[in-house]
Amino acid sequence: MTQKIAIxxxxxxxxxxxxxxxxxxxxxxDDAFFHIVEFRGFERFIQxxxxxxxxxxxxxxxxxxxxSHHLAAAKAIDQIVGVDPEDLSPTATRLRxxxxxxxxxxxxxxxxxxxxxxxxxxxxxxxxxxRNVVAVAMxxxxxxxxxxxxxxxxxxxxxxxxxxxxxxIAAVPGGIQKTFxxxxxxxxxxxxxxxxxxxxxxxxxxxxxxxxxxxxKHYLWLDSFASYPSGHLGLVxxxxxxxxxxxxxxxxDSKGNITLNDVHNDxxxxxxxxxxxxxxxxxFPYLKSLGRHEGWNRVGPLARLNVSDSMPTPLAAxxxxxxxxxxxxxxxxxxxxxxxxxxxxxxxxxxxxxxxxHDPDILGDDxxxxxxxxxxxxxIIEAPRGxxxxxxxxxxxGMITKCNLIVSxxxxxxxxxxxxxxxxxxxLDEQKEISEGMLNQxxxxxxxxxxxxxxxxxxxxxxxxxxxxxxxxxxxxxERSRN
Numbered sequence: 001m002t003q004k005i006a007i008x009x010x011x012x013x014x015x016x017x018x019x020x021x022x023x024x025x026x027x028x029x030d031d032a033f034f035h036i037v038e039f040r041g042f043e044r045f046i047q048x049x050x051x052x053x054x055x056x057x058x059x060x061x062x063x064x065x066x067x068s069h070h071l072a073a074a075k076a077i078d079q080i081v082g083v084d085p086e087d088l089s090p091t092a093t094r095l096r097x098x099x100x101x102x103x104x105x106x107x108x109x110x111x112x113x114x115x116x117x118x119x120x121x122x123x124x125x126x127x128x129x130x131r132n133v134v135a136v137a138m139x140x141x142x143x144x145x146x147x148x149x150x151x152x153x154x155x156x157x158x159x160x161x162x163x164x165x166x167x168x169i170a171a172v173p174g175g176i177q178k179t180f181x182x183x184x185x186x187x188x189x190x191x192x193x194x195x196x197x198x199x200x201x202x203x204x205x206x207x208x209x210x211x212x213x214x215x216x217k218h219y220l221w222l223d224s225f226a227s228y229p230s231g232h233l234g235l236v237x238x239x240x241x242x243x244x245x246x247x248x249x250x251x252x253d254s255k256g257n258i259t260l261n262d263v264h265n266d267x268x269x270x271x272x273x274x275x276x277x278x279x280x281x282x283x284f285p286y287l288k289s290l291g292r293h294e295g296w297n298r299v300g301p302l303a304r305l306n307v308s309d310s311m312p313t314p315l316a317a318x319x320x321x322x323x324x325x326x327x328x329x330x331x332x333x334x335x336x337x338x339x340x341x342x343x344x345x346x347x348x349x350x351x352x353x354x355x356x357x358h359d360p361d362i363l364g365d366d367x368x369x370x371x372x373x374x375x376x377x378x379x380i381i382e383a384p385r386g387x388x389x390x391x392x393x394x395x396x397x398g399m400i401t402k403c404n405l406i407v408s409x410x411x412x413x414x415x416x417x418x419x420x421x422x423x424x425x426x427x428l429d430e431q432k433e434i435s436e437g438m439l440n441q442x443x444x445x446x447x448x449x450x451x452x453x454x455x456x457x458x459x460x461x462x463x464x465x466x467x468x469x470x471x472x473x474x475x476x477x478x479e480r481s482r483n
Contacts, residue, residue, distance in 0.1 A: 021468070022469075029424045033420070034416050036282040047400050047402065054392060067099055069383075072379040072389070091176070092175040093361075099158060100244065101356070104383075121140060146207070189358075197353050211340050226423060233260065236248060251297050256306075298449075299412055319347060336448055338449065377391075378392075434478055
């Protein structure tokens with residue numbers, strides 16, 4: 001008789017998913033799969049809409065990172081109206097960048113303090129009722145307080161530029177719809193009910209010190225848990241520096257060899273293919289030159305630091321060098337180091353926000369540029385979770401005829417499958433049963449990628465994760481859904 005115990009839903013991950021583990025004829029783990037079982041089809045129903053609606057519509061993919069979709073679409077639509085990134089006005093460019101850094105800052109704060117910190121502070125064996133931000137607030141009050149205020153700071157930046165914290169509107173074809181004013185500039189540079197940009201920098205440094213100290217105490221776990229070789233993909237500047245807004249795509253393999261050499265965004269179709277598997281709605285992007293099994297890449301904070309030669313801001317540059325030194329300059333394939341990399345990115349964003357708040361261009365009134373309309377536009381940006389690609393084609397009337405979205409979590413699809421497989425082989429083979437600890441470790445492995453499964457499959461809702469085990473004949477022998 002099949003045993004069935006509730007595990008519904010998996011905590012602190014957004015979207016729908018299911019894990020299956022397949023055993024060989026000796027009862028050992030043969031394979032494991034992370035299935036994404038929901039589909040909404042955003043790429044299809046946006047067809048027939050006028051191009052200028054794209055930046056407004058696509059941000060509804062998600063309530064966590066709508067700004068990223070808004071800006072990626074805006075960059076693509078800029079091309080359709082004949083405006084390349086270098087043609088935008090300085091004011092439009094600076095305000096979009098400020099919005100972008102505010103988004104990444106608040107999203108990283110949300111993930112680390114609300115979603116990931118319970119795993120780190122209480123451990124994978126802690127009872128499920130303790131693995132949440134409320135418990136963090138009860139036992140680590142100052143850490144939780146700073147996390148909440150740091151996220152609020154980023155959200156207030158977004159609200160000042162777009163009018164709302166979620167699903168506001170800033171970018172228009174060829175520019176931005178409103179400028180910043182001196183009162184808004186002063187609000188973020190001075191201490192008030194929202195701490196200043198300077199305070200955000202100081203707190204970011206403190207949190208990085210916390211994670212470094214944590215690494216010193218728990219390095220055996222952090223260096224080994226769900227670690228495996230992989231490629232890494234991210235944007236870099238023309239001189240190879242870390243970049244989040246405008247850059248070229250660079251990929252390296254697990255040993256640091258370049259597999260995609262600083263390619264211009266408009267050429268992504270020459271290099272990438274999206275694989276399809278019958279057991280998941282989420283696609284599997286990979287580099288054509290390396291093939292489906294060798295050409296997949298991780299994206300996100302860990303990948304971005306791996307592919308970059310340097311970090312542009314001074315304080316983040318110091319932390320970047322420390323991070324690189326941990327692996328002696330070699331590619332870092334340790335999944336749990338994603339949290340450390342994420343906090344370094346927070347510091348970088350805080351520094352860039354402060355720079356931009358002092359930039360007089362954000363107070364300018366040259367908001368919009370025009371060019372000669374084109375039939376196609378591609379916008380690529382580094383979302384909090386990794387490289388995000390928006391590609392649109394329009395007809396002579398300006399109606400969208402094709403939309404292709406490669407979302408950050410889609411890039412990480414194979415990486416998350418590898419993480420689940422690692423946990424199954426390392427934990428299930430040893431324990432011989434689906435324990436609560438194993439389920440927690442599956443969550444921890446997936447959550448390190450900060451996945452947004454609704455974005456990746458264009459689905460909506462929470463993530464009720466079901467874990468099933470099949471024997472070598474394909475018979476279901478055990479299944480659990482958390483309740």
